[in-house]
Amino acid sequence: MSLTRQDVEKIAHLARLSITDRESPSYVTSLSSIVEFVDQLSSVDTGNVSPMAHPLDGQRQRLRPDAVAETDHHEKYQANAPRVQAGLYIVPRVIE
């Protein structure tokens, strides 16, 4: 199944990825080839089979007591931030 340029642009937008006009044709080709490759799954009989989300049966989400276990390290973690002010991450204005 071939994807169109519009398909790829829509997917790129959903994924919040900018694709230049120059790059676009190569993504159309490669994504089409990948989708065609995985399309072979459609012919597999999976009648009564339940989907497998992860490989170990019987794993359950562990819970822990609702007690504070961490201390404030925000300065250390924010050392990697592109723009920080007063402990807040700065981004372009969102709300007009």
Next chain:
Amino acid sequence: MLHTLSIGELADRLADREISSVELARHFLARIERLNPSLNAVITVTADEALSSAAAADARLGAGERGRLLGIPLIHKDIFCTDGVRTSCGSRMLDNFVAPYDATVVTRLKAAGAVMLGKSNMDEFAMGSSNETSYYGPVRNPWDTTKVPGGSSGGSAAASAARLAAYSTGTDTGGSIRQPAALTGLTGVKPTYGRVSRYGMIAFASSLDQAGVLSRSAADAAEVLKVMAGFDPKDSTSVDAPVPDYPALLDAPLKGLKIGLLREFFDGLESRNATLIQDALKLFTSLGAETVEVSLPHLPLSVPTYYVVAPAECSSNLSRFDGVRYGYRCAAPSDLTDLYERSRGEGFGAEVKRRIMTGTYVLSAGYFDAYYLKAQKVRRLITDDFRAAFEKVDLVAGPTTPTPAFAVGAKIDDPVTMYLNDIYTIGANLAGLPGLSTPCGYVDGLPMGLQLVGPHFSEAKLLSAAHHYQRATEWHLHTPDGYQ
């Protein structure tokens, strides 16, 4: 030569104070300086940290402490967060990221006295089978520097094979430890899903990723895995089960071990590769094992299944890279959407973007059932096939890769051709099973690997089988020319 000694031999010399950990660190650091330029295996060298860890290890040894990994140098794949040290994941997106904490794997090895020499090159965000997608350039195979070392743990493979460290850590989501180990003559182990903590290991596909080791022998791998493995409350998929004493179990008798010959592994296998595997299996039977033919009829679907599931999970995991809190941010974003789109568009390489987009597509409205849910059902069929096989045999054997190492640039243009390199390894990831590759000979002068896959938590059996094989062969002892 210090760099051709096994972990056990190094541990003995350190214990006898014949050598110091500082000398050992200096020896390997000098090798990295001299030999890494031809390989591009190491992204970040942590010389100062290495020397101070080594000095601390010497103090512990001097005080009478003993440990198999104490004072011995390693290289970590640059996917493990290392406190205060750049952790790039092979990507421009994290080129400026200094990890503020240690991954559990790093913490455990550090506690055991391991000396980190640096962070190894890798395919970007662990997506690749040749270490050609790295922002830092391709890694070269020490057996032939015009060839790839495999991927995504290509830097770790090249580093261990070229003896730049005593061992290296890696991760395996679709074969990324086993395949590069096979292409570089190493023993590579991917444990059972949940055996080793993923805390601090940058996530690619959360239901498939596992940390493991690339080393020169099963005996070495056993020492490292014993320290790496174990329950971690910080990883919600970590399994709370005791860790066997892998080194102590290496000599368990091979007699009666039932090895499954997977028909689907041998179909279409190129003849020289098939001969090496058949010779290896003959050796196993001469050592007391039995071979039984088994079939996993859904196994050929493992590659398309993986290329739905893994991209889907990666599209979710990589959504955290948004230019806001850490990592690459584009210049002068006009609004928030532009910030996200250009930070990600510029920060990620082509293969990563392809996989994020594939994942986004298969998870999108209208396609979710046909692709993602369908793939999860086929995943169960593949897993059930393995389970049925393990009722008849103790482990299955076959080639790790379809071919020896290929030339840099040979396969990078067509993604699907590259994906088919993982044809033998992917099944184990889908089913969460442990797998190991051990060197078994050469094709065209390049190493080839024999793969063993076992039921959940059968690492001890896999390591022991490989250990017996290695005691009867010498492939794993060879060092590539120019790196001796």
